[in-house]
Amino acid sequence: MTESGQAALEERKRRAAQWFAELRDRLCAAFEAIEDEYTGAPGRSPGRFQRKTWKRPTPDGADGGGGTMSLMKGRVFEKVGVNFSTVYGRFEAQYASEIPGAQDDPSYWASGISLVAHMHNPRVPTAHFNTRHIVTARTWFGGGGDLTPMLAVQRTREHPNSIRFHDAFRRACDAHGADYYERFARWCDEYFYIKHRNEPRGVGGIFFDYLDNDWEKDFAFTRDVGRAFLEAYPSIVRATMYEPWSTDEKDEQLVRRGRYVEFNLVYDRGTKFGLMTGGNTEAILMSLPPEARWP
Secondary structure: OOHHHHHHHHHHHHHHHHHHHHHHHHHHHHHHHHHHHOOOOOOOOOOOOEEEEEEEEOOOOOEEEEEEEEEEOOOOEEEEEEEEEEEEEEOOHHHHOOOOOOOOOOEEEEEEEEEEEEEOOOOOOEEEEEEEEEEOOOEEEEEEEEEEOOOHHHOOOOOHHHHHHHHHHHHHHHOOOOOHHHHHHHHHHHHOEEOOOOEEOOOOEEEEEEEOOOHHHHHHHHHHHHHHHHHHHHHHHHHHOOOOOOHHHHHHHHHHHHHHHHHHHHOOHHHHHHHHOOOOHHHHHHHOOOOOOOO
16 A cells, blocks of 8 residues: 555544544433432432443454443433443454455454443333444444333334434435435344344344445444434333333343343354453443343
């Protein structure tokens, strides 16, 4: 790569990482605002994110980047994590064979944001969101978001929460590609499927990976995906956080959380990528709920 080409690549990496960090801050602020607004838990203080920075040394002791785990336990959010990281190094040979562009040169750079929210009220859906930029011999964006209602009565595409969530992503997709929403919504349904249970994890959303058409356009789409989640999910939380719930519904939530655990430990690409690249285990497993049940 020429000197000018390398400089352009470094500037793109800087811009991507800066956006992920900015989006992290905006999401944390939005969730803390909900905690401030909530009046359903008198006597309890609103939650605040606690940040913990970590470094990733490489096997030879060199700098491998790192990240920040932002975790909040509050009145509405039982546990919500918003992670940001930028890591670099070399893939292990076995894992490099699975990564586009890493077969001949296992060097990589990766930056991204990952979020999972688990709620006190079983009538407020769990949500997941992540976007990332990865550079090997190729460069691409990936990510998306999906919604997981805890109650069977809510796990339909016709439910108002599902409609609001999908509509936000549809608008983001339609602004960038006529076929984006249909492609990425279908990919989400196929990806977030618990094969050993023969059931979907939730009501979907969008999922995309290896997006490398035009860097500026792909980056603009990735930003709009983040804005879509920021628009949709806090509004869903506000619309449902005061709904009364029963003991049976809480039990149903805990069982459904068990399904969430199974997917994230068995199938999730982000979990595998983090563990295979020597990431921070606490941050990688942030997505797991604080309590789950297997009856």
